[in-house]
Amino acid sequence: MDTKIYTIVSNKQLTRSIYEMKLEGDTSMITAPGQFLNIKLEGFYLRRPISICDWNENEITIVYKTVGQGTKHMATLEPGTELDILCSLGNGYDLEKIPANPVLAGGGVGVPPMYGLAKALVAQGKKPVVVLGFNTEHEVFYEEEFKALGADVKVVTADGSYGLKGFVTDGFDSADYACACGPEPMLKAVAAKAKDGQYSFEARMACGFGGCMGCSCETKYGAKRICKEGPVLEQEEIIW
Amino acid sequence: MVDMKVTLSGLVLDNPVIPASGTFGYGKEYAEFYDINILGSISFKGTTVEPRFGNPQPRIAECSRGLINSVGLQNPGLKAVKEKELPELAEIYSKPVIANVSGFSIEEYVECAKAMDEEPQVGIIEVNVSCPNVHDGGMAFGTLPETAAEVTRAVKAVTTKPVYIKLSPNVTDIAAIAKACEEAGADGICLINTLLGMRINLEKRQPVIANKMGGFSGPAIFPVAVRMVYQVAKAVNIPVIGMGGVESARDVIEMMMAGATAVQVGAANLVNPYACKEIIEELPKVMEELGIEKLTDIIGIIE
Ligand SMILES: Cc1cc2nc3c(=O)[nH]c(=O)nc-3n(C[C@H](O)[C@H](O)[C@H](O)COP(=O)(O)OP(=O)(O)OC[C@H]3O[C@@H](n4cnc5c(N)ncnc54)[C@H](O)[C@@H]3O)c2cc1C
Ligand SMILES: Cc1cc2nc3c(=O)[nH]c(=O)nc-3n(C[C@H](O)[C@H](O)[C@H](O)COP(=O)(O)O)c2cc1C
Ligand code: FES
Numbered sequence: 064m065d066t067k068i069y070t071i072v073s074n075k076q077l078t079r080s081i082y083e084m085k086l087e088g089d090t091s092m093i094t095a096p097g098q099f100l101n102i103k104l105e106g107f108y109l110r111r112p113i114s115i116c117d118w119n120e121n122e123i124t125i126v127y128k129t130v131g132q133g134t135k136h137m138a139t140l141e142p143g144t145e146l147d148i149l150c151s152l153g154n155g156y157d158l159e160k161i162p163a164n165p166v167l168a169g170g171g172v173g174v175p176p177m178y179g180l181a182k183a184l185v186a187q188g189k190k191p192v193v194v195l196g197f198n199t200e201h202e203v204f205y206e207e208e209f210k211a212l213g214a215d216v217k218v219v220t221a222d223g224s225y226g227l228k229g230f231v232t233d234g235f236d237s238a239d240y241a242c243a244c245g246p247e248p249m250l251k252a253v254a255a256k257a258k259d260g261q262y263s264f265e266a267r268m269a270c271g272f273g274g275c276m277g278c279s280c281e282t283k284y285g286a287k288r289i290c291k292e293g294p295v296l297e298q299e300e301i302i303w
Numbered sequence: 304m305v306d307m308k309v310t311l312s313g314l315v316l317d318n319p320v321i322p323a324s325g326t327f328g329y330g331k332e333y334a335e336f337y338d339i340n341i342l343g344s345i346s347f348k349g350t351t352v353e354p355r356f357g358n359p360q361p362r363i364a365e366c367s368r369g370l371i372n373s374v375g376l377q378n379p380g381l382k383a384v385k386e387k388e389l390p391e392l393a394e395i396y397s398k399p400v401i402a403n404v405s406g407f408s409i410e411e412y413v414e415c416a417k418a419m420d421e422e423p424q425v426g427i428i429e430v431n432v433s434c435p436n437v438h439d440g441g442m443a444f445g446t447l448p449e450t451a452a453e454v455t456r457a458v459k460a461v462t463t464k465p466v467y468i469k470l471s472p473n474v475t476d477i478a479a480i481a482k483a484c485e486e487a488g489a490d491g492i493c494l495i496n497t498l499l500g501m502r503i504n505l506e507k508r509q510p511v512i513a514n515k516m517g518g519f520s521g522p523a524i525f526p527v528a529v530r531m532v533y534q535v536a537k538a539v540n541i542p543v544i545g546m547g548g549v550e551s552a553r554d555v556i557e558m559m560m561a562g563a564t565a566v567q568v569g570a571a572n573l574v575n576p577y578a579c580k581e582i583i584e585e586l587p588k589v590m591e592e593l594g595i596e597k598l599t600d601i602i603g604i605i606e
Contacts, residue, residue: 064335066576103574108521109365110574149576267363267511269370270573273332275325276348276377277363279356286356286377291332 064092064152064272071144072122074137077204080130081172082138083116086123086146093118095155096179097244097263097295100125101271103147107133112268112290114244115151116175117182123150126175126204152271153294156180156242156261160297163189165260166238167214168231168253170196170245174205176263177244181214193217194234196245200225232256241298251303260298264289305590306597309343309565311542312465312490314399314426316343316565319555319598320583323546323569324349324403324429324469325374329388334395336576341583346401346567347384347392349431352414354380364502364511369521369548370570371500373514376405376434381418389424399426403469406444407437409457420462428464430454433471433496445471445496448483455487467491467544470535472524473499477531478538485539492535493544493567495528521570522548529561536562536603550578552585556593562603 069088101110169177218226241257266278266289273291358375402419406412432445472495497518528547545563550571571578
């Protein structure tokens with residue numbers, strides 16, 4: 064975990080509101096998929112937390128949705144721009160706990176961290192079933208990327224305009240083990256169909272590294288900071 | 304060589320830079336970034352008798368050059384602070400620390416202060432009087448000179464350590480409150496705590512913070528903080544620790560010229576974990592540029 068300067072290699076629009084940014088710089092501190100960055104943006108006081116989607120020796124990929132002023136500003140940044148980034152934050156997914164055939168569920172902007180997770184699991188010889196949920200056809204992204212990993216991929220859209228109609232929970236019957244990232248109601252619905260699992264949460268953050276207690280949530284084992292002891296929580300400790 | 308040493312009630316600090324309560328935990332997270340022994344002191348997270356989770360989520364809102372927090376004094380409670388947090392802090396920080404204590408009643412302040420009095424590690428007890436008095440309509444103790452003085456007297460009675468009262472800026476006459484604390488025996492004054500603020504999510508037509516309002520801090524409040532430090536320093540004859548929006552060595556010097564003997568840094572740590580380190584490293588250079596040999600020479604030089 065450190066603040067470092069990263070250089071934008073590319074910043075590509077994937078759908079109307081989803082962008083993929085590749086950043087060149089130190090990746091040696093990344094320990095697990097599901098960890099996140101906290102990105103300083105010119106003109107904004109707080110950093111923006113964004114999940115690590117993928118990484119290699121010198122490049123990090125993030126995928127973000129333009130929702131407010133900060134992410135809209137990110138979308139305008141040109142390759143070559145330098146960004147001050149805190150990397151890498153949070154616990155990430157515990158790969159050792161994940162069995163051979165897990166269900167990975169990503170909803171909307173919860174899809175990106177599932178990519179790094181799927182890649183790591185495939186590298187371990189595991190066979191994840193990936194369910195990606197979106198609102199509608201034009202919001203779908205990363206289907207081909209997941210397929211290229213060799214994962215079993217199902218796409219679900221709420222309006223049925225692409226793939227299966229429904230929610231991510233309609234993409235699998237039940238699961239012995241699930242990993243999920245997305246809106247909280249989605250996480251809860253996935254957990255209701257899974258015996259065990261790991262779930263990635265969001266919270267408004269001031270620091271992202273455990274200094275302020277801004278992001279705390281209550282768990283069965285007491286308060287945890289989403290930025291430090293999270294963002295990934297174990298199914299059995301979550302208070303829905 | 305410039306001289307950065309300052310003295311607070313007999314306690315000599317290597318430099319005047321102190322991370323502010325609630326923005327530095329118990330130092331651990333920052334020790335992952337740098338050796339925190341360079342800090343003048345550390346004011347740790349506000350302690351209450353019982354463990355507190357704090358307020359519901361969301362409790363952070365971004366503002367222009369600042370943020371609103373409604374963490375609500377989340378802390379593990381007095382027992383865990385003494386048995387776990389302070390011993391762990393001692394392993395990474397070898398100088399005396401500032402114990403920030405809170406209370407929702409006079410009795411709670413007293414119990415916290417008594418417990419901190421027993422800790423050799425604690426150099427100063429910093430009493431946060433911005434907490435609401437649950438026995439008296441929820442008005443903050445720091446809102447009136449009488450109640451601020453009452454807390455001061457009660458805490459002074461149970462400790463021999465220096466007692467610094469940390470004032471809320473959400474008052475009409477902060478100098479009068481500071482004076483009342485001084486007369487009640489306070490050894491020093493810290494200010495300012497956060498300004499009460501609010502943000503609204505226009506799309507959702509809802510406050511951003513679950514509790515609607517929260518404490519506003521960060522560089523946006525710096526001018527207000529400098530003004531209040533100046534007013535209080537002029538009104539009392541005890542040391543003042545200035546804070547509110549400090550993010551550079553120049554800000555530290557400005558606070559000191561306004562009357563602060565030492566300076567706390569809050570929000571800046573959250574957006575830049577190296578903030579205090581960078582300020583401490585910058586300070587000698589800025590002092591030289593400004594022709595300052597000893598920091599103590601500039602304390603309160605503004606007439
Ligand atoms: C651990 C974590 C991982 C995330 N990963 C991704 C990701 O991979 N891709 C992606 O598109 N988004 C991700 N998000 C959400 C992303 O942080 C927000 O969409 C973004 O901060 C919005 O900034 P803005 O300036 O555009 O929005 P504004 O609403 O203008 O932001 C105002 C403030 O609210 C905060 N905020 C707003 N929405 C959220 C939110 N959902 N979660 C946390 N803070 C928020 C901002 O950080 C900022 O401080 C993640 C959030 C967290 C906590
Ligand atoms: C997240 C956060 C938590 C805080 N918690 C406390 C606290 O527990 N006790 C206290 O006296 N002040 C607390 N404060 C106030 C700060 O110590 C400081 O007085 C204030 O933020 C102004 O300084 P700044 O502008 O540098 O942040 C907190 C501030 C922030 C931002
Ligand atoms: S965001 Fe500061 S502790 Fe998590």
